Amino acid sequence: MSTDRLSLAFSALADPTRRAIVARLALGEATVSELAAPFDMSMPAVSKHLRVLERSGLIEQSQEAQFRPRRLRPEPFRELAGWMEEYRRFWDAKLDDLDAYLKEIQKEDGDER
Amino acid sequence: MSTDRLSLAFSALADPTRRAIVARLALGEATVSELAAPFDMSMPAVSKHLRVLERSGLIEQSQEAQFRPRRLRPEPFRELAGWMEEYRRFWDAKLDDLDAYLKEIQKEDGDER
DNA sequence: CCTCTATTTAACCAACCAGTTAATTAACCT
DNA sequence: AGGTTAATTAACTGGTTGGTTAAATAGAGG
Numbered sequence: 001m002s003t004d005r006l007s008l009a010f011s012a013l014a015d016p017t018r019r020a021i022v023a024r025l026a027l028g029e030a031t032v033s034e035l036a037a038p039f040d041m042s043m044p045a046v047s048k049h050l051r052v053l054e055r056s057g058l059i060e061q062s063q064e065a066q067f068r069p070r071r072l073r074p075e076p077f078r079e080l081a082g083w084m085e086e087y088r089r090f091w092d093a094k095l096d097d098l099d100a101y102l103k104e105i106q107k108e109d110g111d112e113r
Numbered sequence: 114m115s116t117d118r119l120s121l122a123f124s125a126l127a128d129p130t131r132r133a134i135v136a137r138l139a140l141g142e143a144t145v146s147e148l149a150a151p152f153d154m155s156m157p158a159v160s161k162h163l164r165v166l167e168r169s170g171l172i173e174q175s176q177e178a179q180f181r182p183r184r185l186r187p188e189p190f191r192e193l194a195g196w197m198e199e200y201r202r203f204w205d206a207k208l209d210d211l212d213a214y215l216k217e218i219q220k221e222d223g224d225e226r
Numbered sequence: 227c228c229t230c231t232a233t234t235t236a237a238c239c240a241a242c243c244a245g246t247t248a249a250t251t252a253a254c255c256t
Numbered sequence: 257a258g259g260t261t262a263a264t265t266a267a268c269t270g271g272t273t274g275g276t277t278a279a280a281t282a283g284a285g286g
Contacts, residue, residue: 001242001273002129011127014120015244019196026200032263045245047264052243067253067262077204081197083132084190087139091190114243114272128274145233158275160234165273180232180283 005057006083009076012056017041018049022072025059029069118170119196122189125169130154131162135185138172142182 001011013019021035036046050070053059058077059070084091114124126132134148149159163183166172171190172183197204 002127004129006132007127007129010123014115014124014127016115016117016120017244019119023199026203033261041244042246043263044247044265048244051264068264072200072203074203077197077200078206081204084194084197086136087185087190090139090185090187091194093191130274146231154274155276156233157235157277161274164234181234 005076006079008056009058009080012052012058015049015052017046018053021046021049021053022058025070025072029062029071031067031069035070118189119192121169122171122193125165125171128162128165130159131166134159134162134166135171138183138185142175142184144180144182148183 001007013022017039020038024030024035032043032046032050035050036043039046050059054061057073057075060073061068061070114120126135130152133151137143137148145156145159145163148163149156152159163172167174170186170188173186174181174183
């Protein structure tokens with residue numbers, strides 16, 4: 001597998017279980033047991049998913065007694081967003097008609113929004 | 114492997130070679146040979162990468178004689194951007210300080226940009 | 227038709243992934 | 257110290273990935 005940061009982030013997110021974990025963590029810190037609860041899956045399996053997410057930098061853990069709550073780290077999200085930005089014209093509805101887009105920038109930033 | 118569209122897109126992009134191919138295609142259509150040229154890798158290897166990208170919907174091919182030029186498809190980019198949107202507060206520099214963000218929306222959309 | 231170019235398919239390999247169960251570590255609480 | 261709860265590590269498995277080389281297919285053009 002590729003070990004550059006962007007590849008790690010993309011591949012960490014290429015799994016629905018891990019995206020669900022990320023979605024849960026967007027609401028705030030959670031312990032491993034809390035994160036595992038919604039899934040029909042053994043604890044070690046969840047632990048492995050967490051390790052993948054951690055290796056990608058998307059989450060980090062803090063030590064609080066026997067609990068090791070996870071939380072999201074913003075950095076990889078910024079890198080993903082940065083990558084996406086390069087392809088904005090492919091996903092931004094406002095730009096999906098390239099002709100319209102070109103006309104837009106011709107107007108020298110006129111009536112933006 | 115997960116076969117939902119989002120997982121396919123993420124995992125297709127989790128490889129630097131494939132991201133480079135996507136970057137090249139953002140400049141316009143290209144044949145397999147053209148796409149393969151920059152890489153120190155056999156033709157079949159590139160062909161496989163293209164099949165992964167195709168299965169994810171990120172690219173499509175058209176038949177032009179013995180050439181089968183690829184081009185990007187916007188749909189998966191929109192899905193990725195839509196997913197990212199949920200996490201905007203993690204990656205948008207303007208929002209990375211949540212307190213500032215809350216203050217901002219308190220102002221009822223006052224001095225945006 | 228033959229050949230050249232473009233590309234894919236087949237068969238194989240080593241490494242990795244996502245899950246399992248069983249055993250282990252870690253910290254808290256009497 | 258002993259027990260309970262939280263979580264990780266170990267060992268194993270079947271399926272997938274990313275690459276290889278060799279053979280096959282498809283169309284263009286003499």
